Amino acid sequence: MEFAASSTRHVVLASTSPRRRELLATLHIPFEVMPSDADETTPDHWTPEQIVMELALRKAKAVLATLESASPQAVIMGSDTIVVLDGQVLGKPKDEEEAALMLRSLQGRSHHVYTAVACIDVATGRSEVEYRSTLVTMKALTEEEIIAYAKTGEGLDKAGAYAIQGLGAIFVTSIEGCYFSVVGLPLSLASEMLGRFGIRVLK
Numbered sequence: 087m088e089f090a091a092s093s094t095r096h097v098v099l100a101s102t103s104p105r106r107r108e109l110l111a112t113l114h115i116p117f118e119v120m121p122s123d124a125d126e127t128t129p130d131h132w133t134p135e136q137i138v139m140e141l142a143l144r145k146a147k148a149v150l151a152t153l154e155s156a157s158p159q160a161v162i163m164g165s166d167t168i169v170v171l172d173g174q175v176l177g178k179p180k181d182e183e184e185a186a187l188m189l190r191s192l193q194g195r196s197h198h199v200y201t202a203v204a205c206i207d208v209a210t211g212r213s214e215v216e217y218r219s220t221l222v223t224m225k226a227l228t229e230e231e232i233i234a235y236a237k238t239g240e241g242l243d244k245a246g247a248y249a250i251q252g253l254g255a256i257f258v259t260s261i262e263g264c265y266f267s268v269v270g271l272p273l274s275l276a277s278e279m280l281g282r283f284g285i286r287v288l289k
C-alpha cells in the first residue's frame with residue numbers, strides 16, 4: 087500500500103507473518119508491511135513476558151532504523167508470539183521431527199501462548215509494549231495423529247508447531263483468553279494501543 091508519507095497517519099507492520107497482516111487488515115486502518123530482521127535470541131533466564139515484549143520491540147525498532155525520515159506520520163507495530171509449557175519456551179520447530187516432539191509434549195494438557203505488541207511513534211520516538219497470555223488446552227493425541235499432523239507442515243512456521251486457525255484446531259478443546267493472540271496479534275490490545283497513538287479503529 088502506498089501513502090503520502092508525510093500526511094497520512096498509518097501503521098507500518100514490522101512483520102513477515104501473513105497471519106499478522108491478515109489480522110491487522112480486519113481493523114480497516116491504513117497500513118503497510120515491512121519485514122523486520124531483528125535478532126531473536128534472548129538470555130536463558132528471561133521470563134516469557136520479558137521475551138515477547140523485548141522481541142516485539144526489537145522488531146519494531148529494526149524497522150524504525152530504516153524508516154525514520156521517510157514516514158514521520160507512521161506508527162510502527164511489532165509483535166512476537168511464543169508457546170510456554172512448564173516454564174519452557176517453544177518457538178518455531180526447525181523441522182518435522184522437532185514439530186512432532188513439541189506436539190508430543192503439548193498433547194493432553196494445557197499451555198500458555200504469549201503474544202506482545204509494540205508500537206513506536208516515528209515522529210516522537212515514543213514507544214509502548216504490552217502482552218497478552220492465552221491458556222490453550224489440547225486433547226490427548228495418538229502417535230499416528232502427531233506424525234500425520236507434523237507431516238502436513240502446517241506447524242513448521244508456528245510457535246509450538248501447531249496452527250489453531252488451521253487443521254491444528256481439531257486438537258484444541260478449549261482456550262481461555264484472546265484467540266487472536268494465539269494466531270499472532272491480539273486485536274483488542276492492538277486497537278487499544280493504536281488509539282493511544284492517535285489511530286482510531288472506530289471513528
Ligand SMILES: Cc1cn([C@H]2C[C@H](O)[C@@H](COP(=O)(O)OP(=O)(O)OP(=O)(O)O)O2)c(=O)[nH]c1=O
Pocket residue numbers: 100101102103105106122145165166167168169178199243244245246248249250251254268269270
Ligand atoms: C500457537 C500459534 C502460533 N502461530 C504463529 C504466530 C506467529 O506468526 C508465529 C510465531 O512466530 P513469531 O516469531 O512470533 O512471528 P513470525 O516469525 O511468524 O513473524 P514476524 O515477522 O512478525 O516475526 O506462530 C499461529 O499462527 N497459530 C498458532 O496457533
